[in-house]
Amino acid sequence: MTRSVLTVDDSASIRETIAFTLEAEGFEVVGAADGSEGLSQVQNRRFDLVITDLNMPVMNGFDFIRGARATPNGAGVPIVMLTTESKPEAKAEGKAAGATGWINKPFDGEKLVTIVKKLVG
Amino acid sequence: MSDTATTMFVQEARDLLEGLEDMLLDLEADPRPEKVDAVFRALHTIKGSGAMFGFDDLSQFTHHFEDAFDKVREGRLAVDGRLVDLSLRARDLMRSLLEDAEGARTREAEARAVLIRATADLTGPGTQADRATSAQAAAPPKEATRFDIFFRPAPDDLINGMRPDLLIEEIGALGPISVALDLGRVPPLDDLDPTRCWLGWHMSLTTSQGEDALRDVFIFADEAELTITPHTAMAAPEPDSPAPDDPAPARDAAVTRGGGSIRVESQRLDDMMDRLGELVIVQARLDQISRRIGDPMLETVVEEIDRLVTGLRDTTLSTRMLPIEMVFGKFRRVVRDLSGELEKTVALVTEGGETEIDKSVIDKLSEPLVHMIRNAIDHGIDDAETRRKAGKPAGGTVRLSATQEGGEVLITIADDGRGLDADAIRARAVERGLIEEAAVLSEAELHQLIFAPGFSTAKELTSISGRGVGMDAVKTTVDALRGQIQVASTAGRGTAITLRLPVSLAIIDGLLVRLGDAVYVIPLSSVEECVELDLAERHRESGRTMLQIRETLVPFLDLADIFNQPASTEPRRRVVIVRADGARLGLVVDDILGQNQTVIKTLSVFHRDVAGFAGATILGDGAVALILDVAVMIRTALEARDTPSVRLRRQAR
Amino acid sequence: MNGGARIAGTPASRSSEMLLLFSLSGETFGITVSNVSEVLDPIPPTEIPNADPFAAAVVNVRGAIVPLIDIRRRLRIRVTTEDGDTRIVVLDLPIGGVPTKIAMIADAVTKVIETDLGALEPIPELGARWPKKFVEGVARHDGDLVVLLDPQTLFDPDEPTAPDMQETTT
Numbered sequence: 001m002t003r004s005v006l007t008v009d010d011s012a013s014i015r016e017t018i019a020f021t022l023e024a025e026g027f028e029v030v031g032a033a034d035g036s037e038g039l040s041q042v043q044n045r046r047f048d049l050v051i052t053d054l055n056m057p058v059m060n061g062f063d064f065i066r067g068a069r070a071t072p073n074g075a076g077v078p079i080v081m082l083t084t085e086s087k088p089e090a091k092a093e094g095k096a097a098g099a100t101g102w103i104n105k106p107f108d109g110e111k112l113v114t115i116v117k118k119l120v121g
Numbered sequence: 122m123s124d125t126a127t128t129m130f131v132q133e134a135r136d137l138l139e140g141l142e143d144m145l146l147d148l149e150a151d152p153r154p155e156k157v158d159a160v161f162r163a164l165h166t167i168k169g170s171g172a173m174f175g176f177d178d179l180s181q182f183t184h185h186f187e188d189a190f191d192k193v194r195e196g197r198l199a200v201d202g203r204l205v206d207l208s209l210r211a212r213d214l215m216r217s218l219l220e221d222a223e224g225a226r227t228r229e230a231e232a233r234a235v236l237i238r239a240t241a242d243l244t245g246p247g248t249q250a251d252r253a254t255s256a257q258a259a260a261p262p263k264e265a266t267r268f269d270i271f272f273r274p275a276p277d278d279l280i281n282g283m284r285p286d287l288l289i290e291e292i293g294a295l296g297p298i299s300v301a302l303d304l305g306r307v308p309p310l311d312d313l314d315p316t317r318c319w320l321g322w323h324m325s326l327t328t329s330q331g332e333d334a335l336r337d338v339f340i341f342a343d344e345a346e347l348t349i350t351p352h353t354a355m356a357a358p359e360p361d362s363p364a365p366d367d368p369a370p371a372r373d374a375a376v377t378r379g380g381g382s383i384r385v386e387s388q389r390l391d392d393m394m395d396r397l398g399e400l401v402i403v404q405a406r407l408d409q410i411s412r413r414i415g416d417p418m419l420e421t422v423v424e425e426i427d428r429l430v431t432g433l434r435d436t437t438l439s440t441r442m443l444p445i446e447m448v449f450g451k452f453r454r455v456v457r458d459l460s461g462e463l464e465k466t467v468a469l470v471t472e473g474g475e476t477e478i479d480k481s482v483i484d485k486l487s488e489p490l491v492h493m494i495r496n497a498i499d500h501g502i503d504d505a506e507t508r509r510k511a512g513k514p515a516g517g518t519v520r521l522s523a524t525q526e527g528g529e530v531l532i533t534i535a536d537d538g539r540g541l542d543a544d545a546i547r548a549r550a551v552e553r554g555l556i557e558e559a560a561v562l563s564e565a566e567l568h569q570l571i572f573a574p575g576f577s578t579a580k581e582l583t584s585i586s587g588r589g590v591g592m593d594a595v596k597t598t599v600d601a602l603r604g605q606i607q608v609a610s611t612a613g614r615g616t617a618i619t620l621r622l623p624v625s626l627a628i629i630d631g632l633l634v635r636l637g638d639a640v641y642v643i644p645l646s647s648v649e650e651c652v653e654l655d656l657a658e659r660h661r662e663s664g665r666t667m668l669q670i671r672e673t674l675v676p677f678l679d680l681a682d683i684f685n686q687p688a689s690t691e692p693r694r695r696v697v698i699v700r701a702d703g704a705r706l707g708l709v710v711d712d713i714l715g716q717n718q719t720v721i722k723t724l725s726v727f728h729r730d731v732a733g734f735a736g737a738t739i740l741g742d743g744a745v746a747l748i749l750d751v752a753v754m755i756r757t758a759l760e761a762r763d764t765p766s767v768r769l770r771r772q773a774r
Numbered sequence: 775m776n777g778g779a780r781i782a783g784t785p786a787s788r789s790s791e792m793l794l795l796f797s798l799s800g801e802t803f804g805i806t807v808s809n810v811s812e813v814l815d816p817i818p819p820t821e822i823p824n825a826d827p828f829a830a831a832v833v834n835v836r837g838a839i840v841p842l843i844d845i846r847r848r849l850r851i852r853v854t855t856e857d858g859d860t861r862i863v864v865l866d867l868p869i870g871g872v873p874t875k876i877a878m879i880a881d882a883v884t885k886v887i888e889t890d891l892g893a894l895e896p897i898p899e900l901g902a903r904w905p906k907k908f909v910e911g912v913a914r915h916d917g918d919l920v921v922l923l924d925p926q927t928l929f930d931p932d933e934p935t936a937p938d939m940q941e942t943t944t
Contacts, residue, residue: 011133011166011170012384013128013129013130013132014173016125016126016129017126017173017174020125020126055162069280075280076280076281076282076316078283079281079282095281095344098277099281099282100281100341105169105170106169106171106180107173108173118287118341119287121284121290399837402837639820683823684823684824685824686823722838724822724839725841725869725874725875726869726870727826727841728822728825728841731822731823731824731825734822737839739837739839743834744818744834745832745834745839746820747822
């Protein structure tokens with residue numbers, strides 16, 4: 001069965017990069033431009049993986065992660081946050097909100113695939 | 122990295138840099154923490170994403186300015202003119218690194234070094250960028266070591282997406298392993314919450330990898346209980362902190378996303394406009410057929426379709442509309458730079474930035490407006506001393522305003538400078554051979570001369586005319602947009618130049634006129650009035666025949682004449698009085714047929730050099746009608762004022 | 775023998791080509807079918823004052839405004855009055871890299887033939903009435919000569935039109 005990824009980022013170029021990389025790995029990739037779009041996606045279906053930016057308009061990544069974890073479809077799903085800095089607070093806040101892991105920007109396809117493999121096998 | 126994503130990044134970065142310029146300009150006046158944060162975020166995103174999409178130079182260069190603004194955020198550096206200056210220049214360099222990575226690398230390496238040094242002077246020693254590139258210290262190869270590992274996820278880790286099985290698998294890939302389950306914490310069944318994790322694992326692994334590699338496997342499991350004990354040595358210190366090279370948190374740059382807007386390729390809008398144009402043409406044909414048939418039921422439907430098409434047209438046109446603010450924003454920078462350069466204090470005031478205009482007009486507008494603003498500051502506004510003597514405030518003002526009037530947008534650039542010197546303009550025009558010494562010109566005609574090619578050159582201009590650099594280029598652009606330029610100037614008080622531009626380039630209101638069997642369209646925006654030729658008396662003045670329309674004399678052209686056709690024998694001919702660039706002209710035609718809405722199509726390459734036509738359109742009966750280029754007609758008439766019969770010249774391509 | 779050398783060097787795969795044959799003032803010309811978009815009955819033209827007689831008008835082809843081109847002005851053929859068979863051949867050609875629609879006047883469109891481009895003959899040095907640069911070569915078909923035109927040069931908008939070839943009497 002095709003596995004699905006939800007990518008939540010206000011930057012279309014980042015979404016495209018993730019889609020480009022993960023589609024090549026056989027994932028179905030769904031995009032959302034901010035946390036609230038992401039949340040309605042999560043409410044509608046269960047993804048095998050979610051990748052989310054933290055700093056987004058409308059609804060930021062922390063609120064999105066908390067919201068996703070609170071829905072049945074979002075519980076237990078690996079959620080990777082895109083951290084643009086490695087300042088411990090942001091990661092800690094994301095982890096406390098329920099993120100599974102993180103990937104630091106800039107990342108390349110290889111690094112992304114490594115982390116995705118690590119989280120979903 | 123896919124090409125699409127890279128293209129997208131370039132567009133995003135462009136937008137960010139565009140916004141950055143405004144933010145920096147804002148910052149100088151108002152260095153509130155939110156504004157500093159906004160600058161930092163923009164720089165941060167460009168740095169981060171730039172590195173992802175292979176813009177390494179851009180990313181590394183941006184890092185220095187990100188550092189500087191990090192210091193500002195932390196209160197260790199103050200915002201002042203110097204920082205804003207440097208940052209604006211840095212922003213320009215980022216832009217060229219983005220647009221032309223290869224060229225900029227070689228060409229601007231020096232500029233970059235200078236900017237980085239200057240920033241370092243400002244920010245003091247030890248910025249993060251200096252120690253940014255930390256080498257990836259590869260662990261030296263080791264002999265196989267046995268590690269005892271105990272791992273117990275935090276109770277929430279399962280609900281938070283952790284898969285302990287995958288982690289154990291990953292550890293197992295490092296070498297031979299044995300795993301034992303620890304069930305010691307599992308509560309009695311009644312108390313067991315299946316979404317929480319109670320299990321732990323004891324592992325014994327033999328691997329040539331170092332302890333760091335093992336800890337890396339559990340990198341995300343920072344809430345979990347984890348002990349790793351190497352069997353050959355003492356336990357290593359806990360390397361718990363993550364990579365050190367990144368600064369403080371930042372929200373991603375504020376990408377403006379007004380109330381649910383989407384980004385659409387402009388080509389698609391163009392395609393949509395083309396389709397709509399065809400629809401309008403077919404609709405005109407339908408109207409005509411329906412009128413001929415005269416069936417009331419059909420007419421009702423046709424009227425309904427008319428209404429819908431008109432609505433669709435308005436909506437489609439409005440999707441192409443952008444607030445003119447988008448170009449106005451750029452000028453703050455121009456004014457700031459130029460007033461610094463010329464040591465004049467000039468304030469820019471903008472009004473009506475919300476006025477909307479077709480995107481294709483906006484795209485072409487920015488350069489001419491820059492020319493005009495430069496001219497206003499350079500030659501219109503005097504230095505503080507002169508201004509004070511004239512009883513004006515020391516600082517000058519350039520007012521940039523936009524407003525819509527019917528189907529036209531009026532953009533006015535007004536300064537409170539010294540005004541145009543009509544005598545100097547006349548003298549210069551005579552010297553340049555643009556007019557005869559004895560030529561009688563109205564003030565408006567004189568003012569228009571500053572737009573004539575060859576009117577002035579940069580070197581001589583300052584002392585004589587006061588204006589002129591690039592003004593002929595302004596005129597060319599405005600002509601191409603089918604717009605007009607009006608000049609109002611009062612000596613000692615200032616100059617206002619108004620560009621009248623069509624709101625849309627695709628559809629105009631036209632006046633249909635007939636000459637022989639042919640139908641032509643005159644853009645209604647340049648039509649002043651229509652009179653019967655018989656009622657207009659002819660006068661001769663300075664060698665040319667003029668028509669007297671009420672109190673004024675107006676030069677005229679017979680279309681049959683300029684179109685190289687036999688003289689018309691029609692008894693009751695008409696004159697259409699048109700206006701462009703401050704001049705009026707009568708165009709003599711056989712008849713006036715009425716008004717219509719006209720979809721403008723450009724002529725092919727085979728007809729581009731035929732002067733006098735702005736394009737063509739398809740009429741309701743399917744026939745093609747040519748659209749007259751009024752500005753060219755007037756120019757032809759002015760140039761040939763002494764020749765009794767005039768032919769349109771071919772334009773040089 | 776420029777034309778001959780070029781044709782000899784043409785790869786074999788291109789040797790067979792469909793040609794649309796049409797006539798102008800009694801001569802038969804061919805143009806490769808791949809350039810032809812459609813053949814239409816005459817359309818009322820709109821003359822463009824002061825335009826080059828080679829492209830003196832525009833016509834409405836299905837909502838597009840298309841230049842109407844009279845190639846006789848370049849081929850130095852006298853212009854005879856139209857008879858009932860006049861057709862408009864609509865071509866799609868890249869002009870200066872831009873796909874462009876062109877409406878070409880033909881006295882009549884006769885047929886489509888398949889011809890072996892390898893058997894093209896260069897136009898004779900002597901007695902050729904058509905400027906050589908507009909012609910790819912001459913083919914024989916049913917005992918008649920077919921002049922295969924080179925659309926790239928023939929429709930080059932920058933080519934000056936011979937000034938003296940207008941309205942010669944028969």
